[in-house]
Amino acid sequence: MGCCICLLEESPFSYEDVVELIHLSFKERINQGLHFTCSYMSVEQFQAKMNDGLVIVAYNKESGQLLGTASTHIYVDNCNHTYGYNEYLAVHPSVKHCGIGTLLLNKRLCILQERGAEYVISDTAVGAKSSVKWHLKNGFVIYGYRSFSGTNYYSYLFRKQLIGRSKWDIWLYRGIHFLVSFIKTRIKYTRTGRERRFFSLINKLI
Numbered sequence: 001m002g003c004c005i006c007l008l009e010e011s012p013f014s015y016e017d018v019v020e021l022i023h024l025s026f027k028e029r030i031n032q033g034l035h036f037t038c039s040y041m042s043v044e045q046f047q048a049k050m051n052d053g054l055v056i057v058a059y060n061k062e063s064g065q066l067l068g069t070a071s072t073h074i075y076v077d078n079c080n081h082t083y084g085y086n087e088y089l090a091v092h093p094s095v096k097h098c099g100i101g102t103l104l105l106n107k108r109l110c111i112l113q114e115r116g117a118e119y120v121i122s123d124t125a126v127g128a129k130s131s132v133k134w135h136l137k138n139g140f141v142i143y144g145y146r147s148f149s150g151t152n153y154y155s156y157l158f159r160k161q162l163i164g165r166s167k168w169d170i171w172l173y174r175g176i177h178f179l180v181s182f183i184k185t186r187i188k189y190t191r192t193g194r195e196r197r198f199f200s201l202i203n204k205l206i
């Protein structure tokens, strides 16, 4: 299959096509009972979110079928390091597990490296086993645990170093960070990202 991977603006596809594909791909997660916010987002919401980001698409050159999509934002952290935040990775159900997700990742990493990013961050639901496996297979490591509002699950935070080495390569450092964030998140937040009553009461009192 001749697969073309490029930026959305260089492709024949529109934001509408991309959101339709995201909804189709994430049906798998809805069926698992995992409510990813992108499963329900509108074209306007996606467009607004990606206004300052990059949207990549993969499509079949011969048939013109849209096969997958992935997005990235580029930020600068408190230590002045440039990094990417990967989101909205979605592969068409007919071609899942055929390497499209990995091709989309490689394209994102190339763009991020060209733009000076030193590392890349991503997140996914703890229960989205194929996505967790996919991240680990592609060299990401789990470094944190979070609860995001608008979802109904706890999430793993992933990280992949692109340039040089970092303290996050040390499994003990990472492990301790993960454990602390796991305990803090589970004590303080419900899986829907809501602060537990005890903590919101304390916050109101001080």
Ligand SMILES: CC(C)(COP(=O)(O)OP(=O)(O)OC[C@H]1O[C@@H](n2cnc3c(N)ncnc32)[C@H](O)[C@@H]1OP(=O)(O)O)[C@@H](O)C(=O)NCCC(=O)NCCS
Pocket: 025, 026, 028, 029, 088, 089, 090, 091, 092, 095, 096, 097, 098, 099, 100, 101, 102, 103, 123, 124, 128, 129, 130, 131, 133, 134, 137
């Ligand atoms: C998760 C997803 C993006 C992976 O993309 P893909 O193109 O199917 O995956 P690739 O072919 O690039 O990579 C295959 C690897 O991913 C993992 N994987 C993918 N599908 C899997 C499945 N059904 N079960 C278990 N592992 C799976 C495995 O590690 C696999 O390697 P292996 O076969 O050697 O074990 C895709 O299945 C998808 O779109 N899922 C629904 C939306 C979603 O969850 N997006 C990610 C949110 S962060």
